[in-house]
Every structure is written in C-alpha cells, then in structure tokens.
Amino acid sequence: MKNKKIFLALGTAVLLLACLPTYELFFKDKMDSVEVLIVNAEEGIKAKDQLTEDNVIVERRRKQDLVAGTALATDFKEVIGKEAGKNLVNNSIVSKEDIDFEDLVPDRSKGEAIRPIVNDMIFAQPGSLRRKDSIDIYAISDTDIETNTANETQESDNDSDDADGETIVSSTNPDQEVAATKLKAPILQDVKVVYVKDSSNQEVTNEIEEKGTEERLNATGNISDLEVILDEADFDLLMNTVLSGEKLYITYN
Incomplete structure (x- = not known):
C-alpha cells in the first residue's frame, strides 16, 4: 500500500513536470494576452488615410501593453473602412480613440x-x-x-x-x-x-x-x-x- 502511494506521488510529479512546458508554451501566453488590431504598414498610417485589411492586422499582445480604447479583434469590421484621426506608427496597437468615427478630422483636400x-x-x-x-x-x-x-x-x-x-x-x-x-x-x-x-x-x-x-x-x-x-x-x-x-x-x- 505504501509503495502504491509512492508510485502515485512520483507519477503525479512526473505528469506535472511534463505539463509545465506545455503550459508555458501554449496556455500562459493566451491567458496573459489578447487579440488586438495592429498597424501593418512600414510608413505607418497617416491621418485621414483609410484603415484597410492591408494596413491593419490581428495579433496577440500582452494585456499589460494595451492602450486606452484598444481596438480588439472583434472590432475589426467596425474599424475597417474608417479613417485615422491621427498619424499611426507601424506595429503600434490601434486605439478607437485614434479613429475618426464621427468625421471630426478636417479633410484638407x-x-x-x-x-x-x-x-x-x-x-x-x-x-x-x-x-x-x-x-x-x-x-x-x-x-x-x-x-x-x-x-x-x-x-x-x-x-x-x-x-x-x-x-x-x-x-x-x-x-x-x-x-x-x-x-x-x-x-x-x-x-x-x-x-x-x-x-x-x-x-x-x-x-x-x-x-x-x-x-x-x-x-x-x-x-x-x-x-x-x-x-x-x-x-x-x-x-x-x-x-x-x-x-x-x-x-x-
């Protein structure tokens, strides 16, 4: 009976050690991050430029790096087709506060x-x-x-x-x-x-x-x-x- 308990404890320890790398590689990253919209344009997106499927992509970012009003992956359809309210830097997180939803940015043209x-x-x-x-x-x-x-x-x-x-x-x-x-x-x-x-x-x-x-x-x-x-x-x-x-x-x- 005593040997069975020892083997059970050893088996549990081995199982935990085996699962730890899996958690670190797959689960931890997803738990600490969220899918957001990212600027995908080498020269960035200029104010009044349209947000498109080519210059905006979905990527995961750590929750601690999110900015105010972060546009999530679920906001993709709402954001695409709108104009940038300010200059957006490449690889930056898109914020809804930076998007001209209300046409409040003058059109210089x-x-x-x-x-x-x-x-x-x-x-x-x-x-x-x-x-x-x-x-x-x-x-x-x-x-x-x-x-x-x-x-x-x-x-x-x-x-x-x-x-x-x-x-x-x-x-x-x-x-x-x-x-x-x-x-x-x-x-x-x-x-x-x-x-x-x-x-x-x-x-x-x-x-x-x-x-x-x-x-x-x-x-x-x-x-x-x-x-x-x-x-x-x-x-x-x-x-x-x-x-x-x-x-x-x-x-x-």
Whole structure:
C-alpha cells in the first residue's frame, strides 16, 4: 500500500513536470494576452488615410501593453473602412480613440479646417449643444430682432392665440428675443462641431449623474465659443455675414 502511494506521488510529479512546458508554451501566453488590431504598414498610417485589411492586422499582445480604447479583434469590421484621426506608427496597437468615427478630422483636400465661432458672433445657441453635434446656422440682424420683438410684444398685448412661433431668448442678451419660425433659411447646414467651450477655454460636457449616467441638460459650464469644421467658402460666408453686422442663431439636429 505504501509503495502504491509512492508510485502515485512520483507519477503525479512526473505528469506535472511534463505539463509545465506545455503550459508555458501554449496556455500562459493566451491567458496573459489578447487579440488586438495592429498597424501593418512600414510608413505607418497617416491621418485621414483609410484603415484597410492591408494596413491593419490581428495579433496577440500582452494585456499589460494595451492602450486606452484598444481596438480588439472583434472590432475589426467596425474599424475597417474608417479613417485615422491621427498619424499611426507601424506595429503600434490601434486605439478607437485614434479613429475618426464621427468625421471630426478636417479633410484638407476639400479645404476644410477647424474654424472658431466666438461668443461675440452668436445671438443664441442651445445650452445642451455638445461636441460631435451637427448644427444649422441662421443669420439674424438687429432689425430682425427689433421687428420680431415688437411683433411679439404686440401679439402679447392683444392676447393673440395665433402667435407665429415659439420665442427664442438670446444667449448673449436675455432682454432680446426672436420668433423661431420667422428666421430665414439657414446660411449653413449640417456643420460638424468639434469642440464646445466655456469662457475659460474648457470643453463643456455633460455632468455625470450619481448613477453613472450622463445628463445632457446638466452641463459642466456655460457655452461661450464653438469650434467647427468648415471649408474656405463656407467660412468666408460665415465671416461676411458677421462682418455685415448680423449675428448667428444656432440649432442642432
């Protein structure tokens, strides 16, 4: 009986020693690593270049080497066809944060650039406006503001039940207001917002609620300036509108 126990112990030890190399060679590597997307281009991938099956491959990397927002092998179909949001170095791990999913990178071939819309140019914009929103921009003159304000006052005095539209209050001057439905057609449509900033040049974002969710109506600050993507022609139109004395009324879709 004693001999059987000895042989059993020796057999177990031999089996463990035999399995150890197998674990080191095959299992340990898979347990400590994960399949991720890797840049496979000698010269890297330049910003605005498309990610393809030729310049992105799947390889295993140690979990401790992963970067923020690492694109996993399961994200392959989602990533392929998108454009790089920045220059990507060869053999580097692809991060979703480096991919332009929202078309927030200007296309220089189209004359696009990130252009500022400062607070002095704006008559009003929604307080819930955020980065990545698409906006429509209307032009409104002092005459429009005065005329519409006078009309709204007269309608209020006459207790009219068929007012022309809701009242929009200026973000820069709360004493001014204008009827939304009396605005002309937008001068620019579907303009992509890259940043929404407060007066301290900090991005205005949604506050995080106690439950860990974001509430769009509760902002981290008051909106002052915007940064948007416009080509030269649209930016010239915007600036000519402002220089002519008109203000910008902004809505988002």
